[in-house]
Every structure is written in C-alpha cells, then in structure tokens.
Amino acid sequence: MGQKMAFRPRDPEATKADILASARTEFAKAGLAGARVDKIAEQSGANKRMIYHYFDGKENLFTAVVEDAYAAIRGREQQLHLDELEPLEAIERLVRFTWDYYLEVPEFITLVNSENLHQARHIVGNKLLRKLQKAYVDNVAAILKRGEEAGVFRPGIDAAQLCITIAAIGFYYLNNRYTSGALFGFSFMTKEALARRLEFNLDTIRRLVLLRPEAA
Amino acid sequence: MGQKMAFRPRDPEATKADILASARTEFAKAGLAGARVDKIAEQSGANKRMIYHYFDGKENLFTAVVEDAYAAIRGREQQLHLDELEPLEAIERLVRFTWDYYLEVPEFITLVNSENLHQARHIVGNKLLRKLQKAYVDNVAAILKRGEEAGVFRPGIDAAQLCITIAAIGFYYLNNRYTSGALFGFSFMTKEALARRLEFNLDTIRRLVLLRPEAA
Amino acid sequence: MGQKMAFRPRDPEATKADILASARTEFAKAGLAGARVDKIAEQSGANKRMIYHYFDGKENLFTAVVEDAYAAIRGREQQLHLDELEPLEAIERLVRFTWDYYLEVPEFITLVNSENLHQARHIVGNKLLRKLQKAYVDNVAAILKRGEEAGVFRPGIDAAQLCITIAAIGFYYLNNRYTSGALFGFSFMTKEALARRLEFNLDTIRRLVLLRPEAA
Amino acid sequence: MGQKMAFRPRDPEATKADILASARTEFAKAGLAGARVDKIAEQSGANKRMIYHYFDGKENLFTAVVEDAYAAIRGREQQLHLDELEPLEAIERLVRFTWDYYLEVPEFITLVNSENLHQARHIVGNKLLRKLQKAYVDNVAAILKRGEEAGVFRPGIDAAQLCITIAAIGFYYLNNRYTSGALFGFSFMTKEALARRLEFNLDTIRRLVLLRPEAA
DNA sequence: AATGAATGAGAATTCATTCAT
DNA sequence: CATGAATGAATTCTCATTCAT
Numbered sequence: 001m002g003q004k005m006a007f008r009p010r011d012p013e014a015t016k017a018d019i020l021a022s023a024r025t026e027f028a029k030a031g032l033a034g035a036r037v038d039k040i041a042e043q044s045g046a047n048k049r050m051i052y053h054y055f056d057g058k059e060n061l062f063t064a065v066v067e068d069a070y071a072a073i074r075g076r077e078q079q080l081h082l083d084e085l086e087p088l089e090a091i092e093r094l095v096r097f098t099w100d101y102y103l104e105v106p107e108f109i110t111l112v113n114s115e116n117l118h119q120a121r122h123i124v125g126n127k128l129l130r131k132l133q134k135a136y137v138d139n140v141a142a143i144l145k146r147g148e149e150a151g152v153f154r155p156g157i158d159a160a161q162l163c164i165t166i167a168a169i170g171f172y173y174l175n176n177r178y179t180s181g182a183l184f185g186f187s188f189m190t191k192e193a194l195a196r197r198l199e200f201n202l203d204t205i206r207r208l209v210l211l212r213p214e215a216a
Numbered sequence: 217m218g219q220k221m222a223f224r225p226r227d228p229e230a231t232k233a234d235i236l237a238s239a240r241t242e243f244a245k246a247g248l249a250g251a252r253v254d255k256i257a258e259q260s261g262a263n264k265r266m267i268y269h270y271f272d273g274k275e276n277l278f279t280a281v282v283e284d285a286y287a288a289i290r291g292r293e294q295q296l297h298l299d300e301l302e303p304l305e306a307i308e309r310l311v312r313f314t315w316d317y318y319l320e321v322p323e324f325i326t327l328v329n330s331e332n333l334h335q336a337r338h339i340v341g342n343k344l345l346r347k348l349q350k351a352y353v354d355n356v357a358a359i360l361k362r363g364e365e366a367g368v369f370r371p372g373i374d375a376a377q378l379c380i381t382i383a384a385i386g387f388y389y390l391n392n393r394y395t396s397g398a399l400f401g402f403s404f405m406t407k408e409a410l411a412r413r414l415e416f417n418l419d420t421i422r423r424l425v426l427l428r429p430e431a432a
Numbered sequence: 433m434g435q436k437m438a439f440r441p442r443d444p445e446a447t448k449a450d451i452l453a454s455a456r457t458e459f460a461k462a463g464l465a466g467a468r469v470d471k472i473a474e475q476s477g478a479n480k481r482m483i484y485h486y487f488d489g490k491e492n493l494f495t496a497v498v499e500d501a502y503a504a505i506r507g508r509e510q511q512l513h514l515d516e517l518e519p520l521e522a523i524e525r526l527v528r529f530t531w532d533y534y535l536e537v538p539e540f541i542t543l544v545n546s547e548n549l550h551q552a553r554h555i556v557g558n559k560l561l562r563k564l565q566k567a568y569v570d571n572v573a574a575i576l577k578r579g580e581e582a583g584v585f586r587p588g589i590d591a592a593q594l595c596i597t598i599a600a601i602g603f604y605y606l607n608n609r610y611t612s613g614a615l616f617g618f619s620f621m622t623k624e625a626l627a628r629r630l631e632f633n634l635d636t637i638r639r640l641v642l643l644r645p646e647a648a
Numbered sequence: 649m650g651q652k653m654a655f656r657p658r659d660p661e662a663t664k665a666d667i668l669a670s671a672r673t674e675f676a677k678a679g680l681a682g683a684r685v686d687k688i689a690e691q692s693g694a695n696k697r698m699i700y701h702y703f704d705g706k707e708n709l710f711t712a713v714v715e716d717a718y719a720a721i722r723g724r725e726q727q728l729h730l731d732e733l734e735p736l737e738a739i740e741r742l743v744r745f746t747w748d749y750y751l752e753v754p755e756f757i758t759l760v761n762s763e764n765l766h767q768a769r770h771i772v773g774n775k776l777l778r779k780l781q782k783a784y785v786d787n788v789a790a791i792l793k794r795g796e797e798a799g800v801f802r803p804g805i806d807a808a809q810l811c812i813t814i815a816a817i818g819f820y821y822l823n824n825r826y827t828s829g830a831l832f833g834f835s836f837m838t839k840e841a842l843a844r845r846l847e848f849n850l851d852t853i854r855r856l857v858l859l860r861p862e863a864a
Numbered sequence: 865a866a867t868g869a870a871t872g873a874g875a876a877t878t879c880a881t882t883c884a885t
Numbered sequence: 886c887a888t889g890a891a892t893g894a895a896t897t898c899t900c901a902t903t904c905a906t
Contacts, residue, residue: 038874046891050892175332178336179336184353207423252900444886466679590848604816645855659869660868698870706898873899878896
C-alpha cells in the first residue's frame with residue numbers, strides 16, 4: 001500500500017472519454033493553434049502517447065471534440081419535447097434553453113469560433129451533424145407551422161433564419177462578453193445583466209414571431 | 217558600385233502601416249497563437265526585425281491591430297450622421313452599415329473573436345476605445361429618444377441591448393458561415409442568401425423598436 | 433460462453449517462425465533503425481508482446497534474422513553438390529546459384545548491408561556461421577584444386593578472393609539497382625537486363641579462373 | 649574578452665557546408681532512419697534550427713548529402729584524364745582510383761546503400777547526376793574503343809557492365825568487410841589484405857578486358 | 865533605420881518496451 | 886500462452902526573438 005498508481009485502469013472507453021473532455025476544455029480555452037497537447041494529456045490523467053493512440057494527433061482530436069460538441073447540443077435540444085408545448089411556449093423554451101446551454105457549456109461557443117476560424121474544415125461533409133441539424137430546424141419549422149395555423153404567429157417566417165437569430169442574440173452577447181464589457185464599461189456576467197439580456201432576447205423573439213406582440 | 221540595394225528607404229510611418237495591415241490579415245486568418253511573425257514580416261514587405269523595432273513583439277502587435285480595428289469601425293459609424301435622419305431610417309441605416317462593414321472588413325469579426333478568446337486582455341482599460349464606444353451608444357440612445365418622442369418607437373428600449381442585438385444578428389451569421397453552411401446544407405454567402413439575411417435582420421430590428429410594426 | 437475468441441492457440445514454434453519471417457521482411461525493407469516493432473507484430477499475425485516473449489526485444493530479433501539469413505544461404509549452397517561436377521561447371525553453377533538466390537531472396541542483400549552498417553556486431557563471434565562459411569570456402573578451394581590439377585584452371589587462385597568476387601558482381605548489381613537505374617538511365621530488372629548481367633558475370637569468372645579462356 | 653562565442657560567423661555558405669559535412673558523416677554512420685538530427689546539428693557547430701532553415705528537414709538534408717556524394721566521386725573521376733593514358737593503363741588507373749576513393753571516402757559506400765534501401769527516391773529524376781554518370785560511362789566506352797582498335801582489348805565489351813564490375817569488386821569487399829571479416833575469420837582491413845584484394849581486382853579486370861591476358 | 869542569419873525554448877509526434885488481465 | 890492498453894524517453898520540427906553587420 002502507499003504504492004504509486006502506475007497505470008490507469010485498462011478501460012479504453014474511459015480513457016478516450018477523459019482525453020476528449022480534457023481536450024474540449026483546452027481547445028475551448030486556447031483554440032486549435034494555442035492548445036497544448038501536453039496540457040491535454042496531463043489534465044486527462046492519461047498520457048500524451050494515448051492521444052496519438054486513440055485520436056491520431058492534435059488535429060484529429062480537435063475534430064472529435066467539435067463533432068462531439070455539436071452532437072451534444074443537438075441531442076439536448078431533442079430532449080426538450082417542444083412539440084408537446086404551445087407554439088409560443090415552445091419558442092420561448094428554445095430561447096431559454098439556448099441561452100442556458102451557452103452558459104452551462106461555455107466551451108461550446110469558443111469551439112464553434114475556432115472551427116469557423118478554420119473554415120469548418122473539420123466537420124465539412126459530416127453526415128451525422130448535418131442530419132441532427134436538419135432534425136432541429138424541422139422541429140422549429142413545425143412549431144412555426146402550428147403557431148401560424150393557430151393564428152398566433154405571423155405567416156411565412158423562415159425557420160432557418162429564426163434558428164440563426166435565436167442563437168445569435170445569445171451567442172454574440174456571451175462570446176463577446178470580455179470585449180463588450182471593456183468597451184461598454186459594465187460587467188456582462190452579473191446575475192442582473194444576464195437576466196436583463198435574457199428578457200431582452202425573449203422580447204426580441206416574441207416580437208419577431210407573434211402576429212400581435214402588443215397583446216402578449 | 218554594383219552593390220545590391222539592401223535597404224528600403226521608405227518612411228517609418230509607411231513601414232509601420234504596412235506591418236499593421238499585414239498583421240491584421242494574418243491575425244484575422246489564424247488567431248493570435250496561429251499567426252506567424254515570419255508571415256507577417258514577409259507579407260508586409262518589411263522584415264522581422266522591424267516588427268520588433270516598431271511594435272516590440274507579437275503580442276503588442278496584436279494589441280495594436282485590435283485597437284486599430286475597433287477604432288476604425290467606431291470611426292466609420294460616426295460618419296453616418298445618424299442624427300440627421302428620421303429615427304427609423306437612422307436605425308435601419310445602422311443595421312445596414314453594420315452588416316456591410318462586416319462584409320467589407322471580414323477581419324474585424326475574427327479579430328474580435330480572438331480578443332475574446334484572450335479575455336480582452338489587450339484592450340482592457342483602453343480609454344480611447346471606451347470613449348468611442350460611449351459615443352456610439354449615446355448616438356443610438358439619442359435616436360431611440362427621438363423615436364420615442366415622435367411616437368414611433370416603443371418607450372423604454374435599452375440602447376446598449378439594442379446595439380448588441382444589431383451587431384449580434386449580423387455578426388453571428390457571418391462569423392459562423394462556415395459551420396452553419398456545413399450544418400444547414402446551404403451556402404451562406406451567395407448574393408441571395410446575404411440579401412435574405414439582411415432583410416430578415418431589418419425586419420427583426422424594426423419589430424423590436426417600432427410601436428406598431430405591422431403599420432410599417 | 434459467448435466470449436470472444438481472444439487467443440490463437442497455435443503452437444509456439446509456428447508463432448516464432450511467423451515473427452521471424454515478418455521481421456525479416458520488415459528489417460530488409462527498412463533496416464534496423466527504420467523497422468517498426470509494431471509492423472512486425474501486426475504482419476506476423478501475433479502481437480507485440482510475443483516478440484518480447486520469444487526474442488526479447490528488437491535488437492535480439494534482428495540478430496536472429498541475420499543469423500538465420502546467413503545460415504539459409506550457406507545451407508542452400510551445400511545442397512548444390514558442387515563436388516560432383518566438373519570444375520568449370522561447378523564454378524559456373526555457383527555463379528548462377530548466387531545470382532539466383534539474390535533474386536529469389538532479395539531480403540538477403542539488404543540484411544547484409546544493415547548488418548555491415550552496424551559493423552557486424554550481431555554476428556561477431558558466431559561460431560556456427562563461421563563454421564558454415566569455412567565449409568563453403570573449403571568447397572570452392574577443392575574445386576579450384578581439382579581444376580588446377582586437371583589443367584583447366586590457373587594455379588594459385590585464392591579461394592576466398594574468388595568467393596568474394598563471385599558474390600560481389602551479383603550483389604553489387606542487384607543491391608544498387610535503384611541508384612544505378614536512376615544514374616545509368618535504364619532499368620536493371622528487366623528480364624533482358626538480368627540475363628545480360630548474368631552472362632557478363634559468368635564470362636568474368638571464367639576468364640578469371642580458366643587457364644585458356646579463349647579456348648572456352 | 650574571454651567572453652564565450654555566442655553566435656557563429658554570419659557566413660551562410662560556410663554554415664550550409666558545415667551542416668552538409670556533419671550530415672554526411674552521421675547518415676553514413678547510421679542510415680537515414682538511424683541518423684539523429686540533434687547529432688548532426690551538434691557536430692556541425694551550428695544548431696538544429698539552421699538545418700531546417702537551410703535544408704528544410706531531415707529527409708531533404710539526406711537528399712542533399714546523397715546528391716553531393718555522387719557529384720563528388722564523378723567529379724574526381726573526371727580529373728583522372730584517362731583519355732591521356734594508354735588503354736590498359738587507363739582502365740587500371742580507374743580500378744585503382746575507385747578502390748582508393750572507397751577507402752578515402754568510406755561514407756560513400758554506406759550512403760549509396762542507404763539510398764538503395766529507400767529505392768533511390770531521393771535522386772530519381774536528378775538530371776545532373778544522370779549527366780555526370782553518362783560522361784563517366786562515355787569515358788570508359790572511349791577507352792574500350794581505343795583498346796579494341798589498338799588490338800589489346802577484346803571487342804564488344806559492354807562499357808556499362810564493365811563500370812559496374814569495376815565498382816562491384818571493390819565496393820562489395822569494403823562494404824561487407826565487417827560481416828565477411830566475422831565469417832571468413834580474417835581482417836579485411838590490414839594493409840596486406842587490402843593490397844592483396846587490389847591486386848586480385850586488377851587481375852580480374854585485366855583478364856576481362858585484355859585480348860591476351862597471359863601475355864600481360 | 866534596415867537586414868537576415870542565428871538561437872534556445874518548447875511543441876508535436878514517434879517508438880520500443882512494460883504491465884494488468 | 887496470449888493480449889493490447891499504457892508508458893516514458895527520445896526525436897523531429899517550430900517559433901518568437903536576438904545579434905552582428
């Protein structure tokens with residue numbers, strides 16, 4: 001006893017998952033170029049060699065991280081059961097979820113930025129992500145249709161554009177919280193500031209979709 | 217005699233400007249960590265030593281680039297003379313300008329992202345940028361006030377939040393054009409797609425500010 | 433039950449032989465430093481651990497391969513029954529055999545080169561190989577003696593030098609077929625080129641040993 | 649004074665040459681895979697970074713070394729002025745030169761082996777080497793022609809094959825001196841052994857080319 | 865002021881070998 | 886006997902920065 005734990009458990013899946021989690025954190029913090037393989041290895045509890053064994057290099061590991069990040073958020077969205085809610089409630093729930101998810105998984109935002117810096121080359125042609133995305137947009141389209149048929153939503157709203165806007169108004173605020181904080185001169189991350197922004201965003205989206213926003 | 221022309225006798229200001237321009241391109245393309253001092257030097261027409269002479273290293277050069285990028289957009293906004301336009305026209309003009317600027321100077325978006333990845337440490341405490349930003353928000357606040365007093369805008373709209381949203385809906389679309397293109401399955405950058413998005417954004421902002429959007 | 437078939441229950445000798453064969457190929461292709469233990473394991477059908485079990489590491493495995501390679505060619509030479517042939521026929525047969533063996537077992541040449549790069553440290557002091565070599569040279573010496581006594585060979589030919597020359601004129605041509613091909617500008621390995629070289633070599637050796645070559 | 653010399657002289661050509669010389673030694677000693685960039689750098693007096701600056705990596709450095717090695721021997725051969733000698737003298741001189749060169753520049757042999765291990769991929773298509781080689785073979789062909797016309801050489805000797813054989817009988821002996829030493833049981837590198845081999849080789853070539861060897 | 869050769873620290877990647885099952 | 890996950894020590898390569906001219 002007291003002997004140092006020389007090898008980690010021979011559990012490949014756990015090792016892979018640990019590396020992936022550690023990589024997500026590091027890539028989110030530093031970007032693809034700034035991330036250090038050494039750090040990822042160290043913080044994963046595994047060692048550098050395992051990264052090459054399981055992921056075959058930094059670049060591929062980044063691909064796995066980005067893929068995983070997108071799959072995760074799309075998976076969570078599917079669990080919202082938006083189709084069981086009234087149209088307006090469904091849209092509001094989506095706005096709240098999106099906002100909460102960005103707050104809960106802040107890595108997502110910087111990973112998306114990194115991938116865009118690299119012109120999405122790590123996910124271009126990814127069939128799974130394409131499919132998940134389609135399911136998501138179709139969900140929103142269905143809500144819009146229900147709302148329109150119920151006479152509460154404006155007709156002809158483009159589901160894709162709405163999805164983008166819902167993401168945009170949360171994403172931008174949180175992504176740019178550091179520079180905006182410095183420029184605007186107030187903290188973007190206090191409880192009050194966050195609550196104010198969420199309300200503003202809900203309002204923005206309500207006015208965008210409702211036929212008669214003032215009645216709301 | 218017969219000696220090769222070793223120096224370029226251009227004026228210091230031009231050399232500095234060339235380096236800055238080259239650095240903007242490179243930092244925008246690759247981020248702070250991914251950018252290469254060698255490349256910046258090469259493409260600036262100057263040489264590496266000059267970067268150290270004028271900017272004292274990569275990190276400081278990045279600071280100069282980011283500072284310059286923010287000053288530039290704020291400067292351009294000031295030239296819009298929004299105070300001379302009707303409130304709704306002024307807001308629409310701002311939405312269009314913001315969109316056009318992102319398209320015209322695409323480096324701006326990735327530079328902002330990079331600076332946020334680094335938690336704005338290069339511009340924190342920058343008085344000039346703070347001042348320029350304040351002038352900008354004050355401008356928008358003045359428009360809102362005029363609109364409210366004219367009975368066309370809703371009362372109580374938060375100018376800062378509006379500024380953020382105007383930026384957000386353009387910024388997000390263009391920033392994420394690569395990943396979104398891959399996920400949604402259509403090109404975000406065709407003339408038509410860009411026009412559609414701008415219209416959607418104008419609509420979003422109009423509905424957000426107008427007291428009676430349906431009348432518009 | 434339902435347990436996956438994990439082991440291969442083959443006999444130890446077969447496993448050893450498989451590893452040795454795989455190692456011969458890999459060492460011949462890449463040299464000692466360039467060879468990869470992983471590749472040897474993979475292509476042997478066994479696994480890396482077995483290499484350490486049976487051969488105790490890469491270096492020792494190389495030793496086994498080289499030893500085996502020399503033993504193999506010397507063994508084949510013994511089967512030629514040169515003593516049953518007329519002197520000139522015997523020598524010609526040896527020239528042909530040497531040439532054919534290099535063609536049939538091309539690994540032999542690069543293994544010999546590798547071992548020489550390492551200054552023969554894997555076979556220095558090897559009694560078996562020394563003994564086999566002696567038997568070989570003695571065979572040639574006996575042929576020379578018979579030829580001399582029969583009045584067809586020149587007297588005083590050094591058997592060791594002759595052995596070396598017989599090997600040299602085939603070995604060099606085949607060993608350097610790539611560089612020579614590039615430099616001379618013709619392919620060394622076409623059927624015609626090979627036949628031409630063999631004839632030239634036979635001629636060379638005949639002229640070297642015969643008392644009256646022009647009579648041949 | 650007494651200050652340590654921090655930087656080497658700013659003489660690019662000297663630096664390049666030093667690296668090349670150091671690389672030649674290391675590649676000759678260990679092959680491409682076994683050679684260590686660190687060692688090359690250290691022994692060159694330059695540093696690792698310079699290798700990448702001037703040669704752009706290990707593989708390219710190897711290419712430069714091999715190219716240089718071939719160019720050097722062909723260059724030396726041109727200086728023999730074989731056309732000014734009697735045919736037999738010319739051929740003998742070439743045999744001696746080849747032998748002496750292998751002894752004087754032992755790196756040549758192992759470099760050639762290494763390049764052949766890699767299937768000549770570093771020199772394939774090299775026009776300069778092809779040209780130098782052609783000049784060399786043409787020289788030998790001219791000697792053969794002169795000898796034939798003078799009635800001292802056999803007619804119809806293939807110049808390329810002769811070149812190969814002249815190289816082979818020296819190359820093989822010296823290349824395999826370690827393994828052959830171990831197998832034959834005598835040292836290949838004593839003064840006497842070397843002299844004996846050279847005589848044997850001269851004899852071999854004389855008998856190969858002369859119309860009436862016994863008269864010689 | 866301008867140049868570009870030179871450098872050391874560090875980063876990604878590879879590899880033979882050992883350990884737990 | 887057999888397996889393949891795990892490891893640490895090298896090894897190749899990169900990069901911002903400094904120095905001599």
